[in-house]
């Protein structure tokens with residue numbers, strides 16, 4: 001096997017008190033998911049205890065029992081795990097629940113729990129917990145930083161052992177849906193829903209299904225034209241509707257149980273209903289109606305904006321676009337449509353406000369989209385543990401209702417009683433030996449899954465689990481790696497773009513500092529820096545974006561005085577001499593934050609070096625190399641940003657550090 005197994009590579013454990021359960025696995029009912037659960041337990045027990053567990057059908061009072069039950073409190077996918085006499089019981093209402101319970105039992109053992117402390121009931125918070133791959137059929141991955149696709153190569157679908165191991169990694173953290181291909185559906189990918197590919201898709205679907213994962217595909221809205229030779233894809237045309245009817249009939253004949261489609265329409269050059277003068281609701285509902293008889297869903301992205309803006313135009317605001325397009329359509333979407341909304345109104349920057357669509361739309365299923373591929377946060381060459389950012393998003397109060405108004409309540413369906421909703425992450429995997437490019441980037445995949453399953457988990461707790469499973473439970477290993485992870489996002493924010501302004505990256509690659517890289521371009525991503533100050537006025541005097549929120553958020557964002565400081569430049573144009581709450585001027589803050597960010601990376605590197613005797617050498621060296629590189633690159637960021645603003649403002653650093 002050329003690749004490693006990340007957190008599913010188990011460590012031996014010395015815990016004796018679990019041994020009494022290790023006589024056999026007993027199952028009362030069998031299907032492919034229960035078989036997977038039993039297989040997982042068998043191999044984990046073998047690796048952790050060196051014991052081979054026999055597998056037996058039928059009831060028992062001893063051993064590890066996989067038990068289907070009918071208990072309301074366990075919901076559809078929840079589990080109850082507990083020791084009972086000579087048995088350790090994994091109980092759930094569904095096979096998936098049993099699989100999640102099995103992985104949780106393994107996780108607790110790896111984290112050093114004693115059997116008596118291993119009782120737990122957990123029902124997943126989000127109905128849908130999805131990974132969106134941006135894999136292209138030629139094997140490349142859009143915004144992929146860990147090698148090539150393991151799903152596609154040379155326009156063919158790969159079906160091999162790695163697909164199963166991927167499903168194991170995903171299911172182990174509770175993922176229950178995977179979109180296989182890039183949202184930008186072009187060329188061969190349009191043909192994924194044709195005879196050419198059904199056979200392999202069926203095989204992947206079977207493997208996924210045995211781990212409780214539904215298969216989804218990204219869809220090209222213009223498929224009737226490109227595949228069906230029609231001259232239109234107008235969602236209100238009878239001919240187009242009939243074409244889709246036949247197509248979906250064919251798809252479900254071949255792939256029964258198929259989850260549905262993810263669609264990027266009228267965005268960044270992708271086709272959509274606007275071409276025909278129709279709305280997004282027209283487009284989504286036509287597909288939803290057609291897929292409804294099969295139980296499928298349509299996930300429609302809200303990443304819709306004018307990507308041909310004139311940089312001189314200060315009224316058009318990309319941040320406003322999602323809300324402006326979709327809010328008026330609230331209540332008009334079918335029940336099996338979900339709107340998938342990026343966490344912020346722009347595009348996965350290191351700091352953005354939460355999209356006002358959350359809590360803005362009340363009668364439309366919504367799903368939160370985050371990106372664990374670190375497109376704008378170091379591209380898996382820098383460590384940037386994103387779970388604390390996702391926690392902030394989930395905990396954001398929208399003030400849409402009196403209670404249950406956090407983003408976590410909305411997307412989990414608790415606020416409005418939706419059942420089609422949840423969380424999705426743009427994947428950070430590839431065919432690198434360690435799957436994630438940077439060994440520490442695995443924490444983002446692991447963490448996303450765990451958080452979408454249990455939004456109450458803290459970032460530290462998730463980090464601790466992941467470290468225990470990946471590197472072990474030694475206190476020094478735990479402490480140092482947890483500290484590295486927890487420092488990493490604030491550090492990245494410090495040495496890159498200040499106070500919510502974002503971007504300042506090289507065009508296209510989105511990597512490395514380039515303050516004016518997008519400043520005079522068409523993408524709507526401006527910082528508006530001049531000799532006196534910088535920032536975008538999004539108050540009512542500016543673009544009016546702040547007013548898209550409910551109060552008190554809208555009121556707070558409206559003024560410089562009340563705006564949360566970390567978002568100051570997102571909402572306001574501010575002079576370099578403006579004093580922040582800590583008494584520093586804005587320009588001094590920019591200098592200080594950038595120097596601090598680099599110092600934080602120095603600390604991260606030092607903490608890793610202290611682990612030389614505790615981490616397997618090849619992994620130690622891999623991470624060391626990347627951290628050394630990160631330190632150099634953070635200096636590059638610091639020096640370019642500080643020099644730029646020194647030259648613009650002509651205000652020297654109070655501390656007389658070298659600014660070029």
Ligand code: GCU
Nearest residue numbers: 142143183184264303347375
């Ligand atoms: C970003 C990213 C694109 C991607 C797009 C999307 O703009 O750079 O590569 O296609 O997001 O989310 O659709």
